């Protein structure tokens with residue numbers, strides 16, 4: 001698994017070094033994810049493979065754009081599980097993904113705050 | 120250059136907004152495919168659009184397809200943003216009318232050069248449209264006087280005639296000729312003659328409203344078209360044109376020339392069956408009458424019948 005430092009570096013590449021933007025995106029990420037999770041859970045309850053797949057797809061795109069590529073890969077797996085209507089496994093993985101994402105956000109934030117100027 | 124961002128994910132949208140702002144673009148952004156399409160089809164649209172493939176209300180491919188079907192100008196350069204990587208998907212996007220695509224997660228540097236490529240295309244297209252418009256106007260304009268040329272003024276007459284028929288309004292046609300123009304040319308030279316024509320065209324325009332038309336019909340002949348909402352008063356139009364030319368001397372290159380014109384007019388009243396060529400012919404006959412009767416005057420075709428036959432002089 002990649003180090004948080006490598007991850008931070010990639011996140012900064014995604015925003016072309018704009019630390020202010022990265023902070024803003026990291027602040028937004030948990031609630032954006034929560035909104036998509038809510039759609040995902042509803043889709044699972046409804047056994048709606050299309051809606052579940054779309055929600056997972058959005059999660060994937062969002063994570064990837066910020067630079068969280070490994071987490072985006074997990075979202076991709078959930079997308080595939082949803083497509084196959086494997087809802088219970090998909091939901092379990094999604095809950096795990098949310099936890100991991102929130103933890104990663106916290107770590108990257110901490111590193112970003114302690115980053116020396118001109119990093 | 121203004122850029123539209125259509126992206127339903129709030130985080131990705133924010134990221135794109137800030138990125139484009141950093142690059143110095145003016146932005147319009149929306150989470151909705153429908154709103155994106157409305158903006159692109161509306162007045163003064165952004166000329167570059169970065170459109171997400173998957174959006175809740177209307178997907179990016181449909182936005183492309185509908186935009187291309189409903190608008191050809193100005194050309195809008197569309198970059199589809201997609202999480203899909205299969206060739207079939209990309210082909211579908213490009214066939215729907217996208218110019219380019221970028222796969223999520225987008226690399227900002229790559230996105231930037233793709234947007235720049237789009238800007239180049241949009242600029243080239245604008246230049247082409249401007250050049251074409253300039254050529255079109257050139258083809259219709261008399262180069263000396265900058266008013267309509269012979270063909271263009273006759274085309275205007277046809278279209279004004281059709282409009283008058285549709286709207287039930289009247290149309291006055293005036294044929295004007297600069298008196299003794301050959302003499303001006305012979306006395307002062309062709310350059311002064313040209314300036315007399317330029318000044319005459321300018322004075323005719325002074326008398327006319329923006330929606331009236333004037334063209335150079337021949338060497339020193341001008342054709343004027345005046346649509347009239349109220350019952351037309353051709354004699355009044357004729358008098359004003361005639362007076363505007365003769366009223367003050369032309370100041371050209373230190374010369375103070377007295378220039379006069381002869382004006383013949385005809386009228387088309389709603390429901391009359393007189394086609395445009397005949398209107399011109401009647402105005403020309405009235406002009407001929409003025410010429411035969413000492414020039415420097417105006418005459419309405421329908422008033423000629425009430426007058427004694429013209430003197431047999433030239």
Ligand SMILES: [Mg+2]
Nearest residue numbers: 127171173174
């Ligand atoms: Mg989307």
